Amino acid sequence: MTDCEALLAEVRACRACGDLLPLGPRPVLQMSASARILIASQAPGTKVHATGIPFSDPSGDRLRQWMGLTSDQFYDAANIAIVPMGLCYPGRASSGDAPPRPECAPLWRKRLLALMPDLRLTLLVGSYAQNYVLGNGAMTDRVRDFASYLPRWFPLPHPSWRSQIWMRKHPWFEETVLPALRAQIRPIEPALEDAEEPDHNAQFARG
Numbered sequence: 001m002t003d004c005e006a007l008l009a010e011v012r013a014c015r016a017c018g019d020l021l022p023l024g025p026r027p028v029l030q031m032s033a034s035a036r037i038l039i040a041s042q043a044p045g046t047k048v049h050a051t052g053i054p055f056s057d058p059s060g061d062r063l064r065q066w067m068g069l070t071s072d073q074f075y076d077a078a079n080i081a082i083v084p085m086g087l088c089y090p091g092r093a094s095s096g097d098a099p100p101r102p103e104c105a106p107l108w109r110k111r112l113l114a115l116m117p118d119l120r121l122t123l124l125v126g127s128y129a130q131n132y133v134l135g136n137g138a139m140t141d142r143v144r145d146f147a148s149y150l151p152r153w154f155p156l157p158h159p160s161w162r163s164q165i166w167m168r169k170h171p172w173f174e175e176t177v178l179p180a181l182r183a184q185i186r187p188i189e190p191a192l193e194d195a196e197e198p199d200h201n202a203q204f205a206r207g
Contacts, residue, residue: 004033004115011087011108017101027087028054033115035081036188038122039063040129042158043086043100054082062159063125068182079189081119083112085128096160100128120188121151123181126158140170146177154181 001009011027018025028044039055047057055063055074064074074080086100087108093099113119124130127139133153134142142155149155157163157173167173 002033004031007111007115011112014087014108016107017088017103020101021088022091023049023089025088026052028052029084029087029112030054030075030077030080030082031112031116032077032081034078034118035116036118036120037080037185038113038116038119039080039082039125040122040133041082041084041125042128043084043097043104044089045097046089049089054084058161059159062163066156066159066178066181067123067185069185073189081116083109085109085132096162105132121184122153124149124153124155126156130155140166143173143177144170146180150184154184156181 008029008031011029014027015025023046026044026049028048041055044054045057045059048054053075054060060074064071067074069080084100086104088101088104090098090101122133124133124142130137130139130142134149134155139155139157142149143157146155156177157166
């Protein structure tokens with residue numbers, strides 16, 4: 001068993017805040033030691049909790065379109081890692097899903113990232129990921145000022161249905177930010193064009 005496999009087994013068995021999760025614990029993530037792009041997102045929704053596959057919902061369709069990746073490319077764990085701030089579905093709040101559980105990122109994030117030494121670009125998807133990594137700030141300002149965070153980080157809005165409303169208010173996102181995002185991704189993952197069909201069962205951490 002590799003170090004990654006051992007840590008993933010430990011993550012899958014995590015019950016640190018199980019009593020506080022309305023659907024119970026089911027950590028969902030994707031990683032490998034060779035990953036070069038990390039998607040640092042928020043937390044799984046109910047559809048992702050049900051499938052155990054990260055971004056297996058309309059938000060994922062939108063994020064893949066933003067990145068210019070096919071589904072096969074996106075789910076190739078050899079190149080793309082997906083580690084949300086909260087690995088389990090956190091439940092509902094008054095305006096949508098609740099924030100990621102605060103116990104999760106301090107417990108797992110540093111150890112997971114330490115096993116991915118080849119990471120070249122991290123997409124900070126949504127305000128929770130951005131605030132955890134960069135400190136408190138305004139998501140829109142960070143996305144507009146994305147170039148100042150390169151080459152290490154690329155701030156993005158969360159690709160939920162609400163992003164459609166946000167994008168209509170900020171047309172510069174499609175005009176400027178998305179072409180720059182794809183330009184950053186393209187030279188990092190050229191091998192994805194020839195990637196074999198991924199084995200989802202081997203890649204996804206399930207509860």
